[in-house]
Amino acid sequence: MQCSKCGNPKVIIKKEQSGQLLCKDCFIESIEKKAIKTIRKEKLLDKGDKVLVALSGGKDSVTTLEILNTFRQMHIIELCAVTVDEGIDNYRQDGVDIAIRHAERLGIEHKVVSLKDEYGITLDEIMQKENHKGSCTYCGVFRRTIINKAAREMGATKIATGHNLDDEVQGILMNYLEGNIDNLTKLGAKSESKAEEFTVKIKPLREIPEREIGLYVVAKELEVHFDSCPYAMQSFRGEISEVINHLAEKHPTIKYSTLRGYDKIKNVLKKELKKEFNHGRCSKCGEPAANELCKACSFLEELGM
């Protein structure tokens, strides 16, 4: 056993799809090269961008920050970060602390916003309510709203999220199975929001398997919050994740083939369905909204807030 690239006998990974063996340094380089390749191919960054990283403190967002920081060091972009505290007991605080330490280490502008401060209710409190719609439904909408607002307030031109290959393929498959074509057009490496109020979102890690990001942060000795959300396995996403990983054992390239197929479909759907986004304003909070109330405000109303 030796590194397929440099011959170093200390191999730390056998790549799932290619079967390539890599030592620590060559593995770290391969991950960074792959993210940079996605950034170039999908034109995720423009010179002079101020990129806001949605920084939970988990492996994916810390890796996103680390890789984008190389572009900052080359004075191609500016970097800032926002951390959303959803209010999940015995889980979120560790991530928030880690996010703060990373922002301090790199010396970048950083904001922590809690659901409690913003909306007067934590995710744990929402989950106590009867007839709630499931944790991920609220978390997704409230987090998105908070991050969009932070981007505007901090003058960011792009929002970078830590979505990895597994996240992206789960999202694609969930929407295929739910027959949710409108949502399908919203996935991809870069959002195509036409509304000025929505900052463009980018996903530099979209082609990197979750497992490899886990190994990357260990190899780079980056401090990350490794716990997974206590609500995650209750979700449809959790089921779909199990299904895909099960299939990938026998079909190691299945995540990539799903992604490539989706990208082709998305290109066709985009052309056909380019009806303009109806971006009115929420009559309550003034955020962009498809209906009279934005999703966040209509959830808050249902929750009696």
Next chain:
Amino acid sequence: MQCSKCGNPKVIIKKEQSGQLLCKDCFIESIEKKAIKTIRKEKLLDKGDKVLVALSGGKDSVTTLEILNTFRQMHIIELCAVTVDEGIDNYRQDGVDIAIRHAERLGIEHKVVSLKDEYGITLDEIMQKENHKGSCTYCGVFRRTIINKAAREMGATKIATGHNLDDEVQGILMNYLEGNIDNLTKLGAKSESKAEEFTVKIKPLREIPEREIGLYVVAKELEVHFDSCPYAMQSFRGEISEVINHLAEKHPTIKYSTLRGYDKIKNVLKKELKKEFNHGRCSKCGEPAANELCKACSFLEELGM
């Protein structure tokens, strides 16, 4: 417990997605109505059609024949059938015998064509070869070619296959996961072949779950071949079938939502990708072919036939 439609206390099924309870007669009626609804909605039949049923003798093709026979009895269409004998020991002969008895019972024109007679080799013999491509690859191509040829020889204007909801959703998901966009456009209730040499294919049972077709043939006391193909579980399709059925336990409408989503995507893909089908002729057998040799002849060449 009583039938949701007529109050009969002898209930034979609780429908997976609707939860409806049905007695035998109401269940039989519901299946026939559903197939007729698909035939109307998708415009599968035209008055005067001569429909060739691809009749294996299994539950799906026997049900297809049974339902299409009601249109024949009303003098809307003519009916004929073809049975392909792939040459699978201890499996195929029973199905062939059952197919012959159904054709005789209804008094319709029927042809049995074997791979051995047509190509000089059985599927079992192919599977003995080293480096074969998997049973379903050959079976699919050779069967399709034989059925297309039979349709031309018998003057059929449509070919009806027994694909049920489960088959269709499996095909959709397999192509999503393999990223096979070209094949995705070929699924659906009705083929859109522009080549005159290919008879249009229709799937009247496309919205009926496999389980309900199994119950239909029992309720109607139709003789069918219930064994499943000994090669089936080796296939990717078998794995995908397990995955979908597992998800459907918790999400009873997932097969329908996948189908509806696919139909929307297909409509968009069709418009965009309507490049003409390149229908040359196979230089060896004269069947329609995309390349110099048709798929069947190129497989035969590889097999040294």
